[in-house]
Amino acid sequence: MQISIIIPALNEEEYLPKLLESIHKQRFKDLEIIVADAGSKDRTVQIAKAHGCKVSKGGLPGKGRNEGAKVAKGEIFFFIDADAIIPSHFFEQFLREFDRRKLDVAGCSMKLPGKKKLYRVFEKMYTLYFKATERFYPHATNCIVIRRELHEKIGGFDETIKLGEDFFYVRAAAKQGKFGFIPSVYFYASPRRAEADMKKIMTQYFFGELHNIFLGPIRSDIFKYSFDRTAKLKKKKQSP
Numbered sequence: 001m002q003i004s005i006i007i008p009a010l011n012e013e014e015y016l017p018k019l020l021e022s023i024h025k026q027r028f029k030d031l032e033i034i035v036a037d038a039g040s041k042d043r044t045v046q047i048a049k050a051h052g053c054k055v056s057k058g059g060l061p062g063k064g065r066n067e068g069a070k071v072a073k074g075e076i077f078f079f080i081d082a083d084a085i086i087p088s089h090f091f092e093q094f095l096r097e098f099d100r101r102k103l104d105v106a107g108c109s110m111k112l113p114g115k116k117k118l119y120r121v122f123e124k125m126y127t128l129y130f131k132a133t134e135r136f137y138p139h140a141t142n143c144i145v146i147r148r149e150l151h152e153k154i155g156g157f158d159e160t161i162k163l164g165e166d167f168f169y170v171r172a173a174a175k176q177g178k179f180g181f182i183p184s185v186y187f188y189a190s191p192r193r194a195e196a197d198m199k200k201i202m203t204q205y206f207f208g209e210l211h212n213i214f215l216g217p218i219r220s221d222i223f224k225y226s227f228d229r230t231a232k233l234k235k236k237k238q239s240p
Contacts (some may be wrong), residue, residue, distance in 0.1 A: 008064025104177030107140025156194030
């Protein structure tokens, strides 16, 4: 069984190598890596090619994932953010649970590197909420595993959604297949957004979720989402 790892990226020369190195260390070797580039101005594409990745065109995360899926050959799609890192034995553990529970689409726990107590609070809230809503309001973000036929059946990600497209993707998939949240398996999310303003991130998650529940998908720029996080953080550091 081949897994196609699909990574939407934009100007990720600093973080992408760390993710790719963590993928190359996996014992599960039947992996295809696709970087869906949204027009990077740095060395993102060169780094991807140097690591043996396919490179497809990209866009916002939803479009990037869809474009990567179009050239993927695997039976399983694994969507992950370019600034994440997966621990050793990730795929062995994930697929063991995925197969044992006969899942078609799944998410897992998130961890943030660092010792800040606020990080641990965020991790616990994330896991508890995602696990509690697993059966009636499924969630998965940053890291999603899905069977190819299910991705194609639901038509991929809704590219008109500006923020939270992964949530609606998972919910659409859960209506056509079996969803599961796997708390025993985790990935490391980059702490860069948390370090920039953890309270703002938590507030955005909270109000974004309320918008999704009561008003539907976020198709405007109300939350001022920027895919080029690196440029945004550099600009913030340079400001007085």
